[in-house]
Amino acid sequence: MIIDLNAAVANPFDGVYDLCVCGSGPAGMTVAREASARGLRVILLEAGGFEPSEASQEIYKAKSVGALEYYGVETCRLRYFGGTSGHWAGRCAILDPIDFEDRDIWDGLPGWPIARDEAYRRLDDARDILDIGDQSLSPRREPRWKSARFSPSGYARSAPTRFGEKFRAELQSSKRVTVCLNANVVSLDLSEGKSAVTAVNAADWRDRHFKIAARRTVIAFGALENARFLLNMGALNGAPIGDKGGFVGRCFMEHFDIVLGRFKAEHSVIWRRDEALSVTLTGAQARARGLGSAVVSLTPRGEPRHFGRLAPLRGLINELECTVVSSDGRSTICSGDGIATDIIEQTPNRDSRVTLNSAAKDRFGHFRINVDWRLSKQDVKTISGLAMEVGKAIAEQNHGRFKIADDILAGSPVPGFHCHQMGTTRMSSDPKFGVVDANSRVHGMENLYLAGSSVFPTGGGANPTTTVVALALRLGEHLAAVNAR
Numbered sequence: 001m002i003i004d005l006n007a008a009v010a011n012p013f014d015g016v017y018d019l020c021v022c023g024s025g026p027a028g029m030t031v032a033r034e035a036s037a038r039g040l041r042v043i044l045l046e047a048g049g050f051e052p053s054e055a056s057q058e059i060y061k062a063k064s065v066g067a068l069e070y071y072g073v074e075t076c077r078l079r080y081f082g083g084t085s086g087h088w089a090g091r092c093a094i095l096d097p098i099d100f101e102d103r104d105i106w107d108g109l110p111g112w113p114i115a116r117d118e119a120y121r122r123l124d125d126a127r128d129i130l131d132i133g134d135q136s137l138s139p140r141r142e143p144r145w146k147s148a149r150f151s152p153s154g155y156a157r158s159a160p161t162r163f164g165e166k167f168r169a170e171l172q173s174s175k176r177v178t179v180c181l182n183a184n185v186v187s188l189d190l191s192e193g194k195s196a197v198t199a200v201n202a203a204d205w206r207d208r209h210f211k212i213a214a215r216r217t218v219i220a221f222g223a224l225e226n227a228r229f230l231l232n233m234g235a236l237n238g239a240p241i242g243d244k245g246g247f248v249g250r251c252f253m254e255h256f257d258i259v260l261g262r263f264k265a266e267h268s269v270i271w272r273r274d275e276a277l278s279v280t281l282t283g284a285q286a287r288a289r290g291l292g293s294a295v296v297s298l299t300p301r302g303e304p305r306h307f308g309r310l311a312p313l314r315g316l317i318n319e320l321e322c323t324v325v326s327s328d329g330r331s332t333i334c335s336g337d338g339i340a341t342d343i344i345e346q347t348p349n350r351d352s353r354v355t356l357n358s359a360a361k362d363r364f365g366h367f368r369i370n371v372d373w374r375l376s377k378q379d380v381k382t383i384s385g386l387a388m389e390v391g392k393a394i395a396e397q398n399h400g401r402f403k404i405a406d407d408i409l410a411g412s413p414v415p416g417f418h419c420h421q422m423g424t425t426r427m428s429s430d431p432k433f434g435v436v437d438a439n440s441r442v443h444g445m446e447n448l449y450l451a452g453s454s455v456f457p458t459g460g461g462a463n464p465t466t467t468v469v470a471l472a473l474r475l476g477e478h479l480a481a482v483n484a485r
């Protein structure tokens with residue numbers, strides 16, 4: 001059943017639910033569907049309606065305050081039924097085996113507390129949800145690519161699945177899930193010892209407040225908002241929930257997007273296709289060179305892109321140089337050059353973080369956030385090392401000659417991002433290094449869980465949503481098991 005809180009004349013909530021899921025994006029909707037399929041009575045609270053609205057979107061207003069500009073704080077999220085799946089691009093990939101090893105490039109922090117097989121135990125079901133059919137996620141066969149530095153990437157294309165559209169009718173007719181639209185979750189009531197959630201408080205857009213009781217609660221607001229919610233709960237309760245290690249809001253990670261350089265693409269058969277060639281840095285190479293994970297797209301005839309606060313100025317200077325300097329003499333990357341772009345791992349970094357902005361509140365009285373997005377020394381090493389590896393891989397196969405971008409050569413890269421927000425409530429078995437345990441339960445809380453990429457301890461070089469959905473299925477399954485005890 002789907003109800004609209006704005007239109008409800010009486011309190012529509014009915015007794016104690018087995019599970020209250022907050023947020024209806026890919027993470028929350030998947031947990032709710034999976035838990036209900038296993039017999040749980042679920043209430044799914046969604047802040048927005050069936051369509052995006054300015055009022056709801058405005059709640060996400062926040063500031064980028066870091067050395068790296070992060071305008072994605074406002075443009076990378078949708079606050080309505082189905083969440084950000086309303087405009088995701090549908091590239092599906094999974095983390096590499098190396099992403100589940102303990103690596104010394106992670107600022108002394110532990111990586112995933114679960115094995116890769118366990119993270120992707122429900123991958124087949126995630127594939128169905130994301131409509132990727134029989135497309136393989138394993139490395140592709142590309143006999144003309146022979147460098148051991150990179151292997152041709154495995155990835156699939158989702159339609160892309162819009163969760164709100166795809167599952168609306170199913171949820172409408174569901175007997176076990178009640179979806180409540182226009183229900184802004186504003187706070188949690190805690191038990192006396194602050195170790196359990198006793199009720200979830202939600203407000204509609206007419207400022208009417210409701211209490212929802214459930215045995216267990218999952219917060220699935222997306223990475224920035226999960227941290228913001230816990231930090232705001234902390235402001236109300238004295239200390240953020242699950243913050244023994246001080247990690248709520250820390251280790252905010254994106255995937256870097258940067259033009260590594262340009263190549264001449266005339267003389268090799270590998271460039272005869274129009275499409276970009278996508279290759280993944282091999283685990284052996286990443287390990288040997290101490291680099292983070294990455295996927296690189298080699299596009300024979302690309303368009304240069306510029307990132308950061310000075311992007312318009314850089315673009316202008318670039319254009320000028322492209323029109324006055326001959327191709328051989330210039331260092332600039334121009335339209336039509338072969339271009340190497342990427343999805344690069346940002347290593348977890350305590351100082352790259354989300355904090356509350358004590359000077360700005362939303363209409364529900366919650367502090368907005370400041371996003372301080374930073375590049376660490378390791379990130380600079382990964383970006384420049386990757387550019388070197390691309391150059392060597394192209395040259396050693398005689399596919400062309402690669403020229404590394406100036407900002408990377410100068411040691412001051414200015415990357416953009418992919419709208420893959422991760423890491424602000426990281427998963428760790430040890431509460432000293434994370435916010436949730438291996439089952440996504442908030443440390444120190446009996447019945448509060450988080451879902452989505454905020455729990456990623458590391459982000460590898462894979463688009464996050466396939467992993468988000470696989471983990472959400474695992475969480476739904478776990479919640480059904482503990483509910484039965």
Ligand SMILES: Cc1cc2nc3c(=O)[nH]c(=O)nc-3n(C[C@H](O)[C@H](O)[C@H](O)COP(=O)(O)OP(=O)(O)OC[C@H]3O[C@@H](n4cnc5c(N)ncnc54)[C@H](O)[C@@H]3O)c2cc1C
Nearest residue numbers: 023025026027047079080083084089090091185452463465
């Ligand atoms: C332009 C773009 C392209 C992308 N392309 C890709 C891609 O190709 N591949 C890929 O893997 N990923 C991609 N992503 C990322 C992908 O969209 C996210 O990984 C995914 O949506 C995360 O799902 P989620 O459920 O955790 O969060 P969201 O989808 O953000 O959902 C959060 C939900 O919580 C609700 N909510 C928030 N606050 C409250 C509250 N207080 N009370 C109640 N409800 C609340 C929101 O309304 C929303 O429904 C892309 C993102 C963008 C922006």
